[in-house]
Amino acid sequence: MKIVVCVKHVPDVQGDRGFTDDGTVDRGQGDGTLNELDENAVEAAVQLVEQHGGEVTVLTMGPADAEDAVRRGLQMGAAHAVHVQDDALEGSDAFATASVLAAAVRRIAEDGAVDLVVTGMASLDGLMSVLPSLLAARLDLPQATLAAEVTVDGGVVRVRRELDHATEVLEAPLPALVSVTDQANQPRYPNFKAIMAARKTPVTTWSLADLGLDASEVGAAGARTRVLEATPRPPREDRVLITDEGDAGVRIAQYLVENRLV
Amino acid sequence: MTAPVLVLVDHHDGVPRASGLELLTAARDLGPVEAVCIGEAGAQAAAEVGRFGAGALHVLTPGTTAPVALAAALARLVETTGAATVLMSSTFENKELAAHLALVTDAGLVVDAAGLETADGGRVVTVQQAFAATWTLRSEVLRPRAVVALKPNAVPATPVDTPFEPTVTTHDVDVSAMRERVVERTPRPTSGRPDLTEAQVVVVGGRGTEGDFSAVEELADVLGAAVGATRVATDEGWIGHEAQIGQTGVTVSPRLYVGAGVSGAVHHRGGMQASGTIVAVNADPEAPIFEIADLGVVGDLFTILPQAAAELRRLRPEG
Numbered sequence: 001m002k003i004v005v006c007v008k009h010v011p012d013v014q015g016d017r018g019f020t021d022d023g024t025v026d027r028g029q030g031d032g033t034l035n036e037l038d039e040n041a042v043e044a045a046v047q048l049v050e051q052h053g054g055e056v057t058v059l060t061m062g063p064a065d066a067e068d069a070v071r072r073g074l075q076m077g078a079a080h081a082v083h084v085q086d087d088a089l090e091g092s093d094a095f096a097t098a099s100v101l102a103a104a105v106r107r108i109a110e111d112g113a114v115d116l117v118v119t120g121m122a123s124l125d126g127l128m129s130v131l132p133s134l135l136a137a138r139l140d141l142p143q144a145t146l147a148a149e150v151t152v153d154g155g156v157v158r159v160r161r162e163l164d165h166a167t168e169v170l171e172a173p174l175p176a177l178v179s180v181t182d183q184a185n186q187p188r189y190p191n192f193k194a195i196m197a198a199r200k201t202p203v204t205t206w207s208l209a210d211l212g213l214d215a216s217e218v219g220a221a222g223a224r225t226r227v228l229e230a231t232p233r234p235p236r237e238d239r240v241l242i243t244d245e246g247d248a249g250v251r252i253a254q255y256l257v258e259n260r261l262v
Numbered sequence: 263m264t265a266p267v268l269v270l271v272d273h274h275d276g277v278p279r280a281s282g283l284e285l286l287t288a289a290r291d292l293g294p295v296e297a298v299c300i301g302e303a304g305a306q307a308a309a310e311v312g313r314f315g316a317g318a319l320h321v322l323t324p325g326t327t328a329p330v331a332l333a334a335a336l337a338r339l340v341e342t343t344g345a346a347t348v349l350m351s352s353t354f355e356n357k358e359l360a361a362h363l364a365l366v367t368d369a370g371l372v373v374d375a376a377g378l379e380t381a382d383g384g385r386v387v388t389v390q391q392a393f394a395a396t397w398t399l400r401s402e403v404l405r406p407r408a409v410v411a412l413k414p415n416a417v418p419a420t421p422v423d424t425p426f427e428p429t430v431t432t433h434d435v436d437v438s439a440m441r442e443r444v445v446e447r448t449p450r451p452t453s454g455r456p457d458l459t460e461a462q463v464v465v466v467g468g469r470g471t472e473g474d475f476s477a478v479e480e481l482a483d484v485l486g487a488a489v490g491a492t493r494v495a496t497d498e499g500w501i502g503h504e505a506q507i508g509q510t511g512v513t514v515s516p517r518l519y520v521g522a523g524v525s526g527a528v529h530h531r532g533g534m535q536a537s538g539t540i541v542a543v544n545a546d547p548e549a550p551i552f553e554i555a556d557l558g559v560v561g562d563l564f565t566i567l568p569q570a571a572a573e574l575r576r577l578r579p580e581g
């Protein structure tokens with residue numbers, strides 16, 4: 001099986017995250033990391049090739065430091081890494097990102113058909129969890145998203161998905177696109193040997209021109225929405241912290257009544 | 263004439279969900295409203311969407327969750343009605359549908375929106391929260407068409423003064439080209455409590471409950487609230503995964519959030535920080551949830567929650 005996993009480099013969720021004046025995610029605050037939810041995607045892919053044979057390629061699009069994200073994927077067991085990097089990509093929306101990733105997956109498929117494309121369920125810096133659907137559409141693949149469990153058998157991928165009002169078991173013929181949730185597995189922690197081995201694996205870098213894409217289709221110019229303003233939420237005012245002296249339950253009840261919350 | 267607004271109204275056996283009524287209310291500011299239901303929805307749905315200002319109800323059958331097939335059917339409706347905006351509630355399934363629909367109709371796309379406005383020239387402006395709701399964004403849709411998925415509780419649902427009598431039309435969804443196959447679909451049993459994503463009040467238990475959710479449930483029932491949980495509690499199997507609030511669970515923005523034995527980890531905050539009022543009970547005065555709690559109480563949830571429930575029953579004996 002040949003699997004491509006799309007991963008993203010995001011600001012660390014534990015860090016101080018914010019926006020720049022022009023409304024794009026501030027990438028200047030350091031402390032970037034592989035989107036935690038993409039670790040579940042890499043883990044799912046690596047487990048599938050451990051069972052069925054084949055190899056995993058990790059693919060990312062982003063500025064220079066996004067290479068850290070694919071490096072992490074290599075440490076976790078991916079065999080190849082591809083990084084699409086181009087100044088023209090800055091400010092790309094989900095549609096442009098899907099087009100670029102789709103072009104890269106097609107290019108990867110030139111060296112042998114891709115059976116499965118795997119993504120995380122959302123990016124933790126993200127305003128959008130729509131990328132898996134857009135990518136499936138661009139690649140014309142059936143989609144089996146939000147998998148809490150993934151298995152492949154006889155050319156068919158089967159997932160269990162926990163939706164808002166139901167649980168579903170869905171099957172799709174390969175090639176297909178799968179997005180996995182954090183319920184799907186426990187991502188492995190790479191050991192020293194794996195970390196050293198990953199260092200030696202080259203990361204393939206492609207530009208837009210390498211993928212035959214035009215700069216006018218991507219970046220801020222092609223975006224379908226524009227951030228007008230980004231403001232940090234003001235801290236909550238008049239916060240009260242009390243310590244229970246035997247009557248805290250009564251005080252909560254009074255607070256709720258006084259503030260017309262019941 | 264202003265272009266109509268199509269509103270996808272989620273329903274349960276033909277009864278519109280509260281989120282759908284909120285969307286109809288929000289849509290009235292944008293143009294004439296036409297409701298869309300997926301799967302069998304009859305007179306009851308028509309009357310209810312009419313009460314909230316829809317002049318038409320389009321029923322798409324058969325009921326399916328296949329986003330590509332649904333997007334094609336909705337795109338045809340966008341074409342025939344001339345709608346400029348499509349609204350839906352921001353559930354996992356709808357967000358996938360929204361993506362495919364935006365792609366085939368060349369529309370701008372916003373999901374998880376917390377508010378909706380129109381700017382000059384009829385452009386749609388949305389309000390979103392980012393980074394665990396520590397930032398607020400206003401963004402503008404740059405295409406003539408917009409697909410917006412709005413979070414529940416973004417706008418209060420209010421009926422129109424004189425109910426409309428919507429025309430009901432049925433449209434076919436072509437599922438023949440669908441490559442995915444639903445092998446099994448099990449609707450989640452309803453708890454008798456309000457739906458977590460739509461509830462006005464949510465009481466949440468974390469690891470501090472040590473698996474005993476009775477105090478959380480008792481307070482929830484006095485408040486008419488939904489019960490939520492942290493990932494620790496759902497991973498431990500103390501409560502179903504659908505109760506998980508946070509970055510990888512559901513996002514809630516109720517008027518009142520009460521957290522008990524919840525530390526307030528960033529992943530959890532991502533799903534609740536936009537709540538109106540936050541009350542937290544935690545044994546540890548250093549717990550990060552106190553940084554965002556309007557009322558923080560340091561103490562033991564097992565004594566404080568039952569006491570609060572008893573006092574509320576005393577103050578409001580009718581409830």
Ligand SMILES: Cc1cc2nc3c(=O)[nH]c(=O)nc-3n(C[C@H](O)[C@H](O)[C@H](O)COP(=O)(O)OP(=O)(O)OC[C@H]3O[C@@H](n4cnc5c(N)ncnc54)[C@H](O)[C@@H]3O)c2cc1C
Binds near residue numbers: 467469507526545561
């Ligand atoms: C990729 C990823 C995604 C995640 N997604 C989510 C998510 O969507 N939602 C989510 O919730 N978590 C998520 N998590 C997990 C998250 O990081 C935290 O581990 C989790 O939220 C902590 O749950 P908790 O508050 O119940 O437990 P803890 O952090 O262990 O806190 C328990 C709290 O209970 C208090 N306590 C103990 N006993 C009592 C008592 N008797 N009375 C009062 N207080 C008491 C303690 O002081 C403590 O503060 C995610 C993690 C990762 C890595």
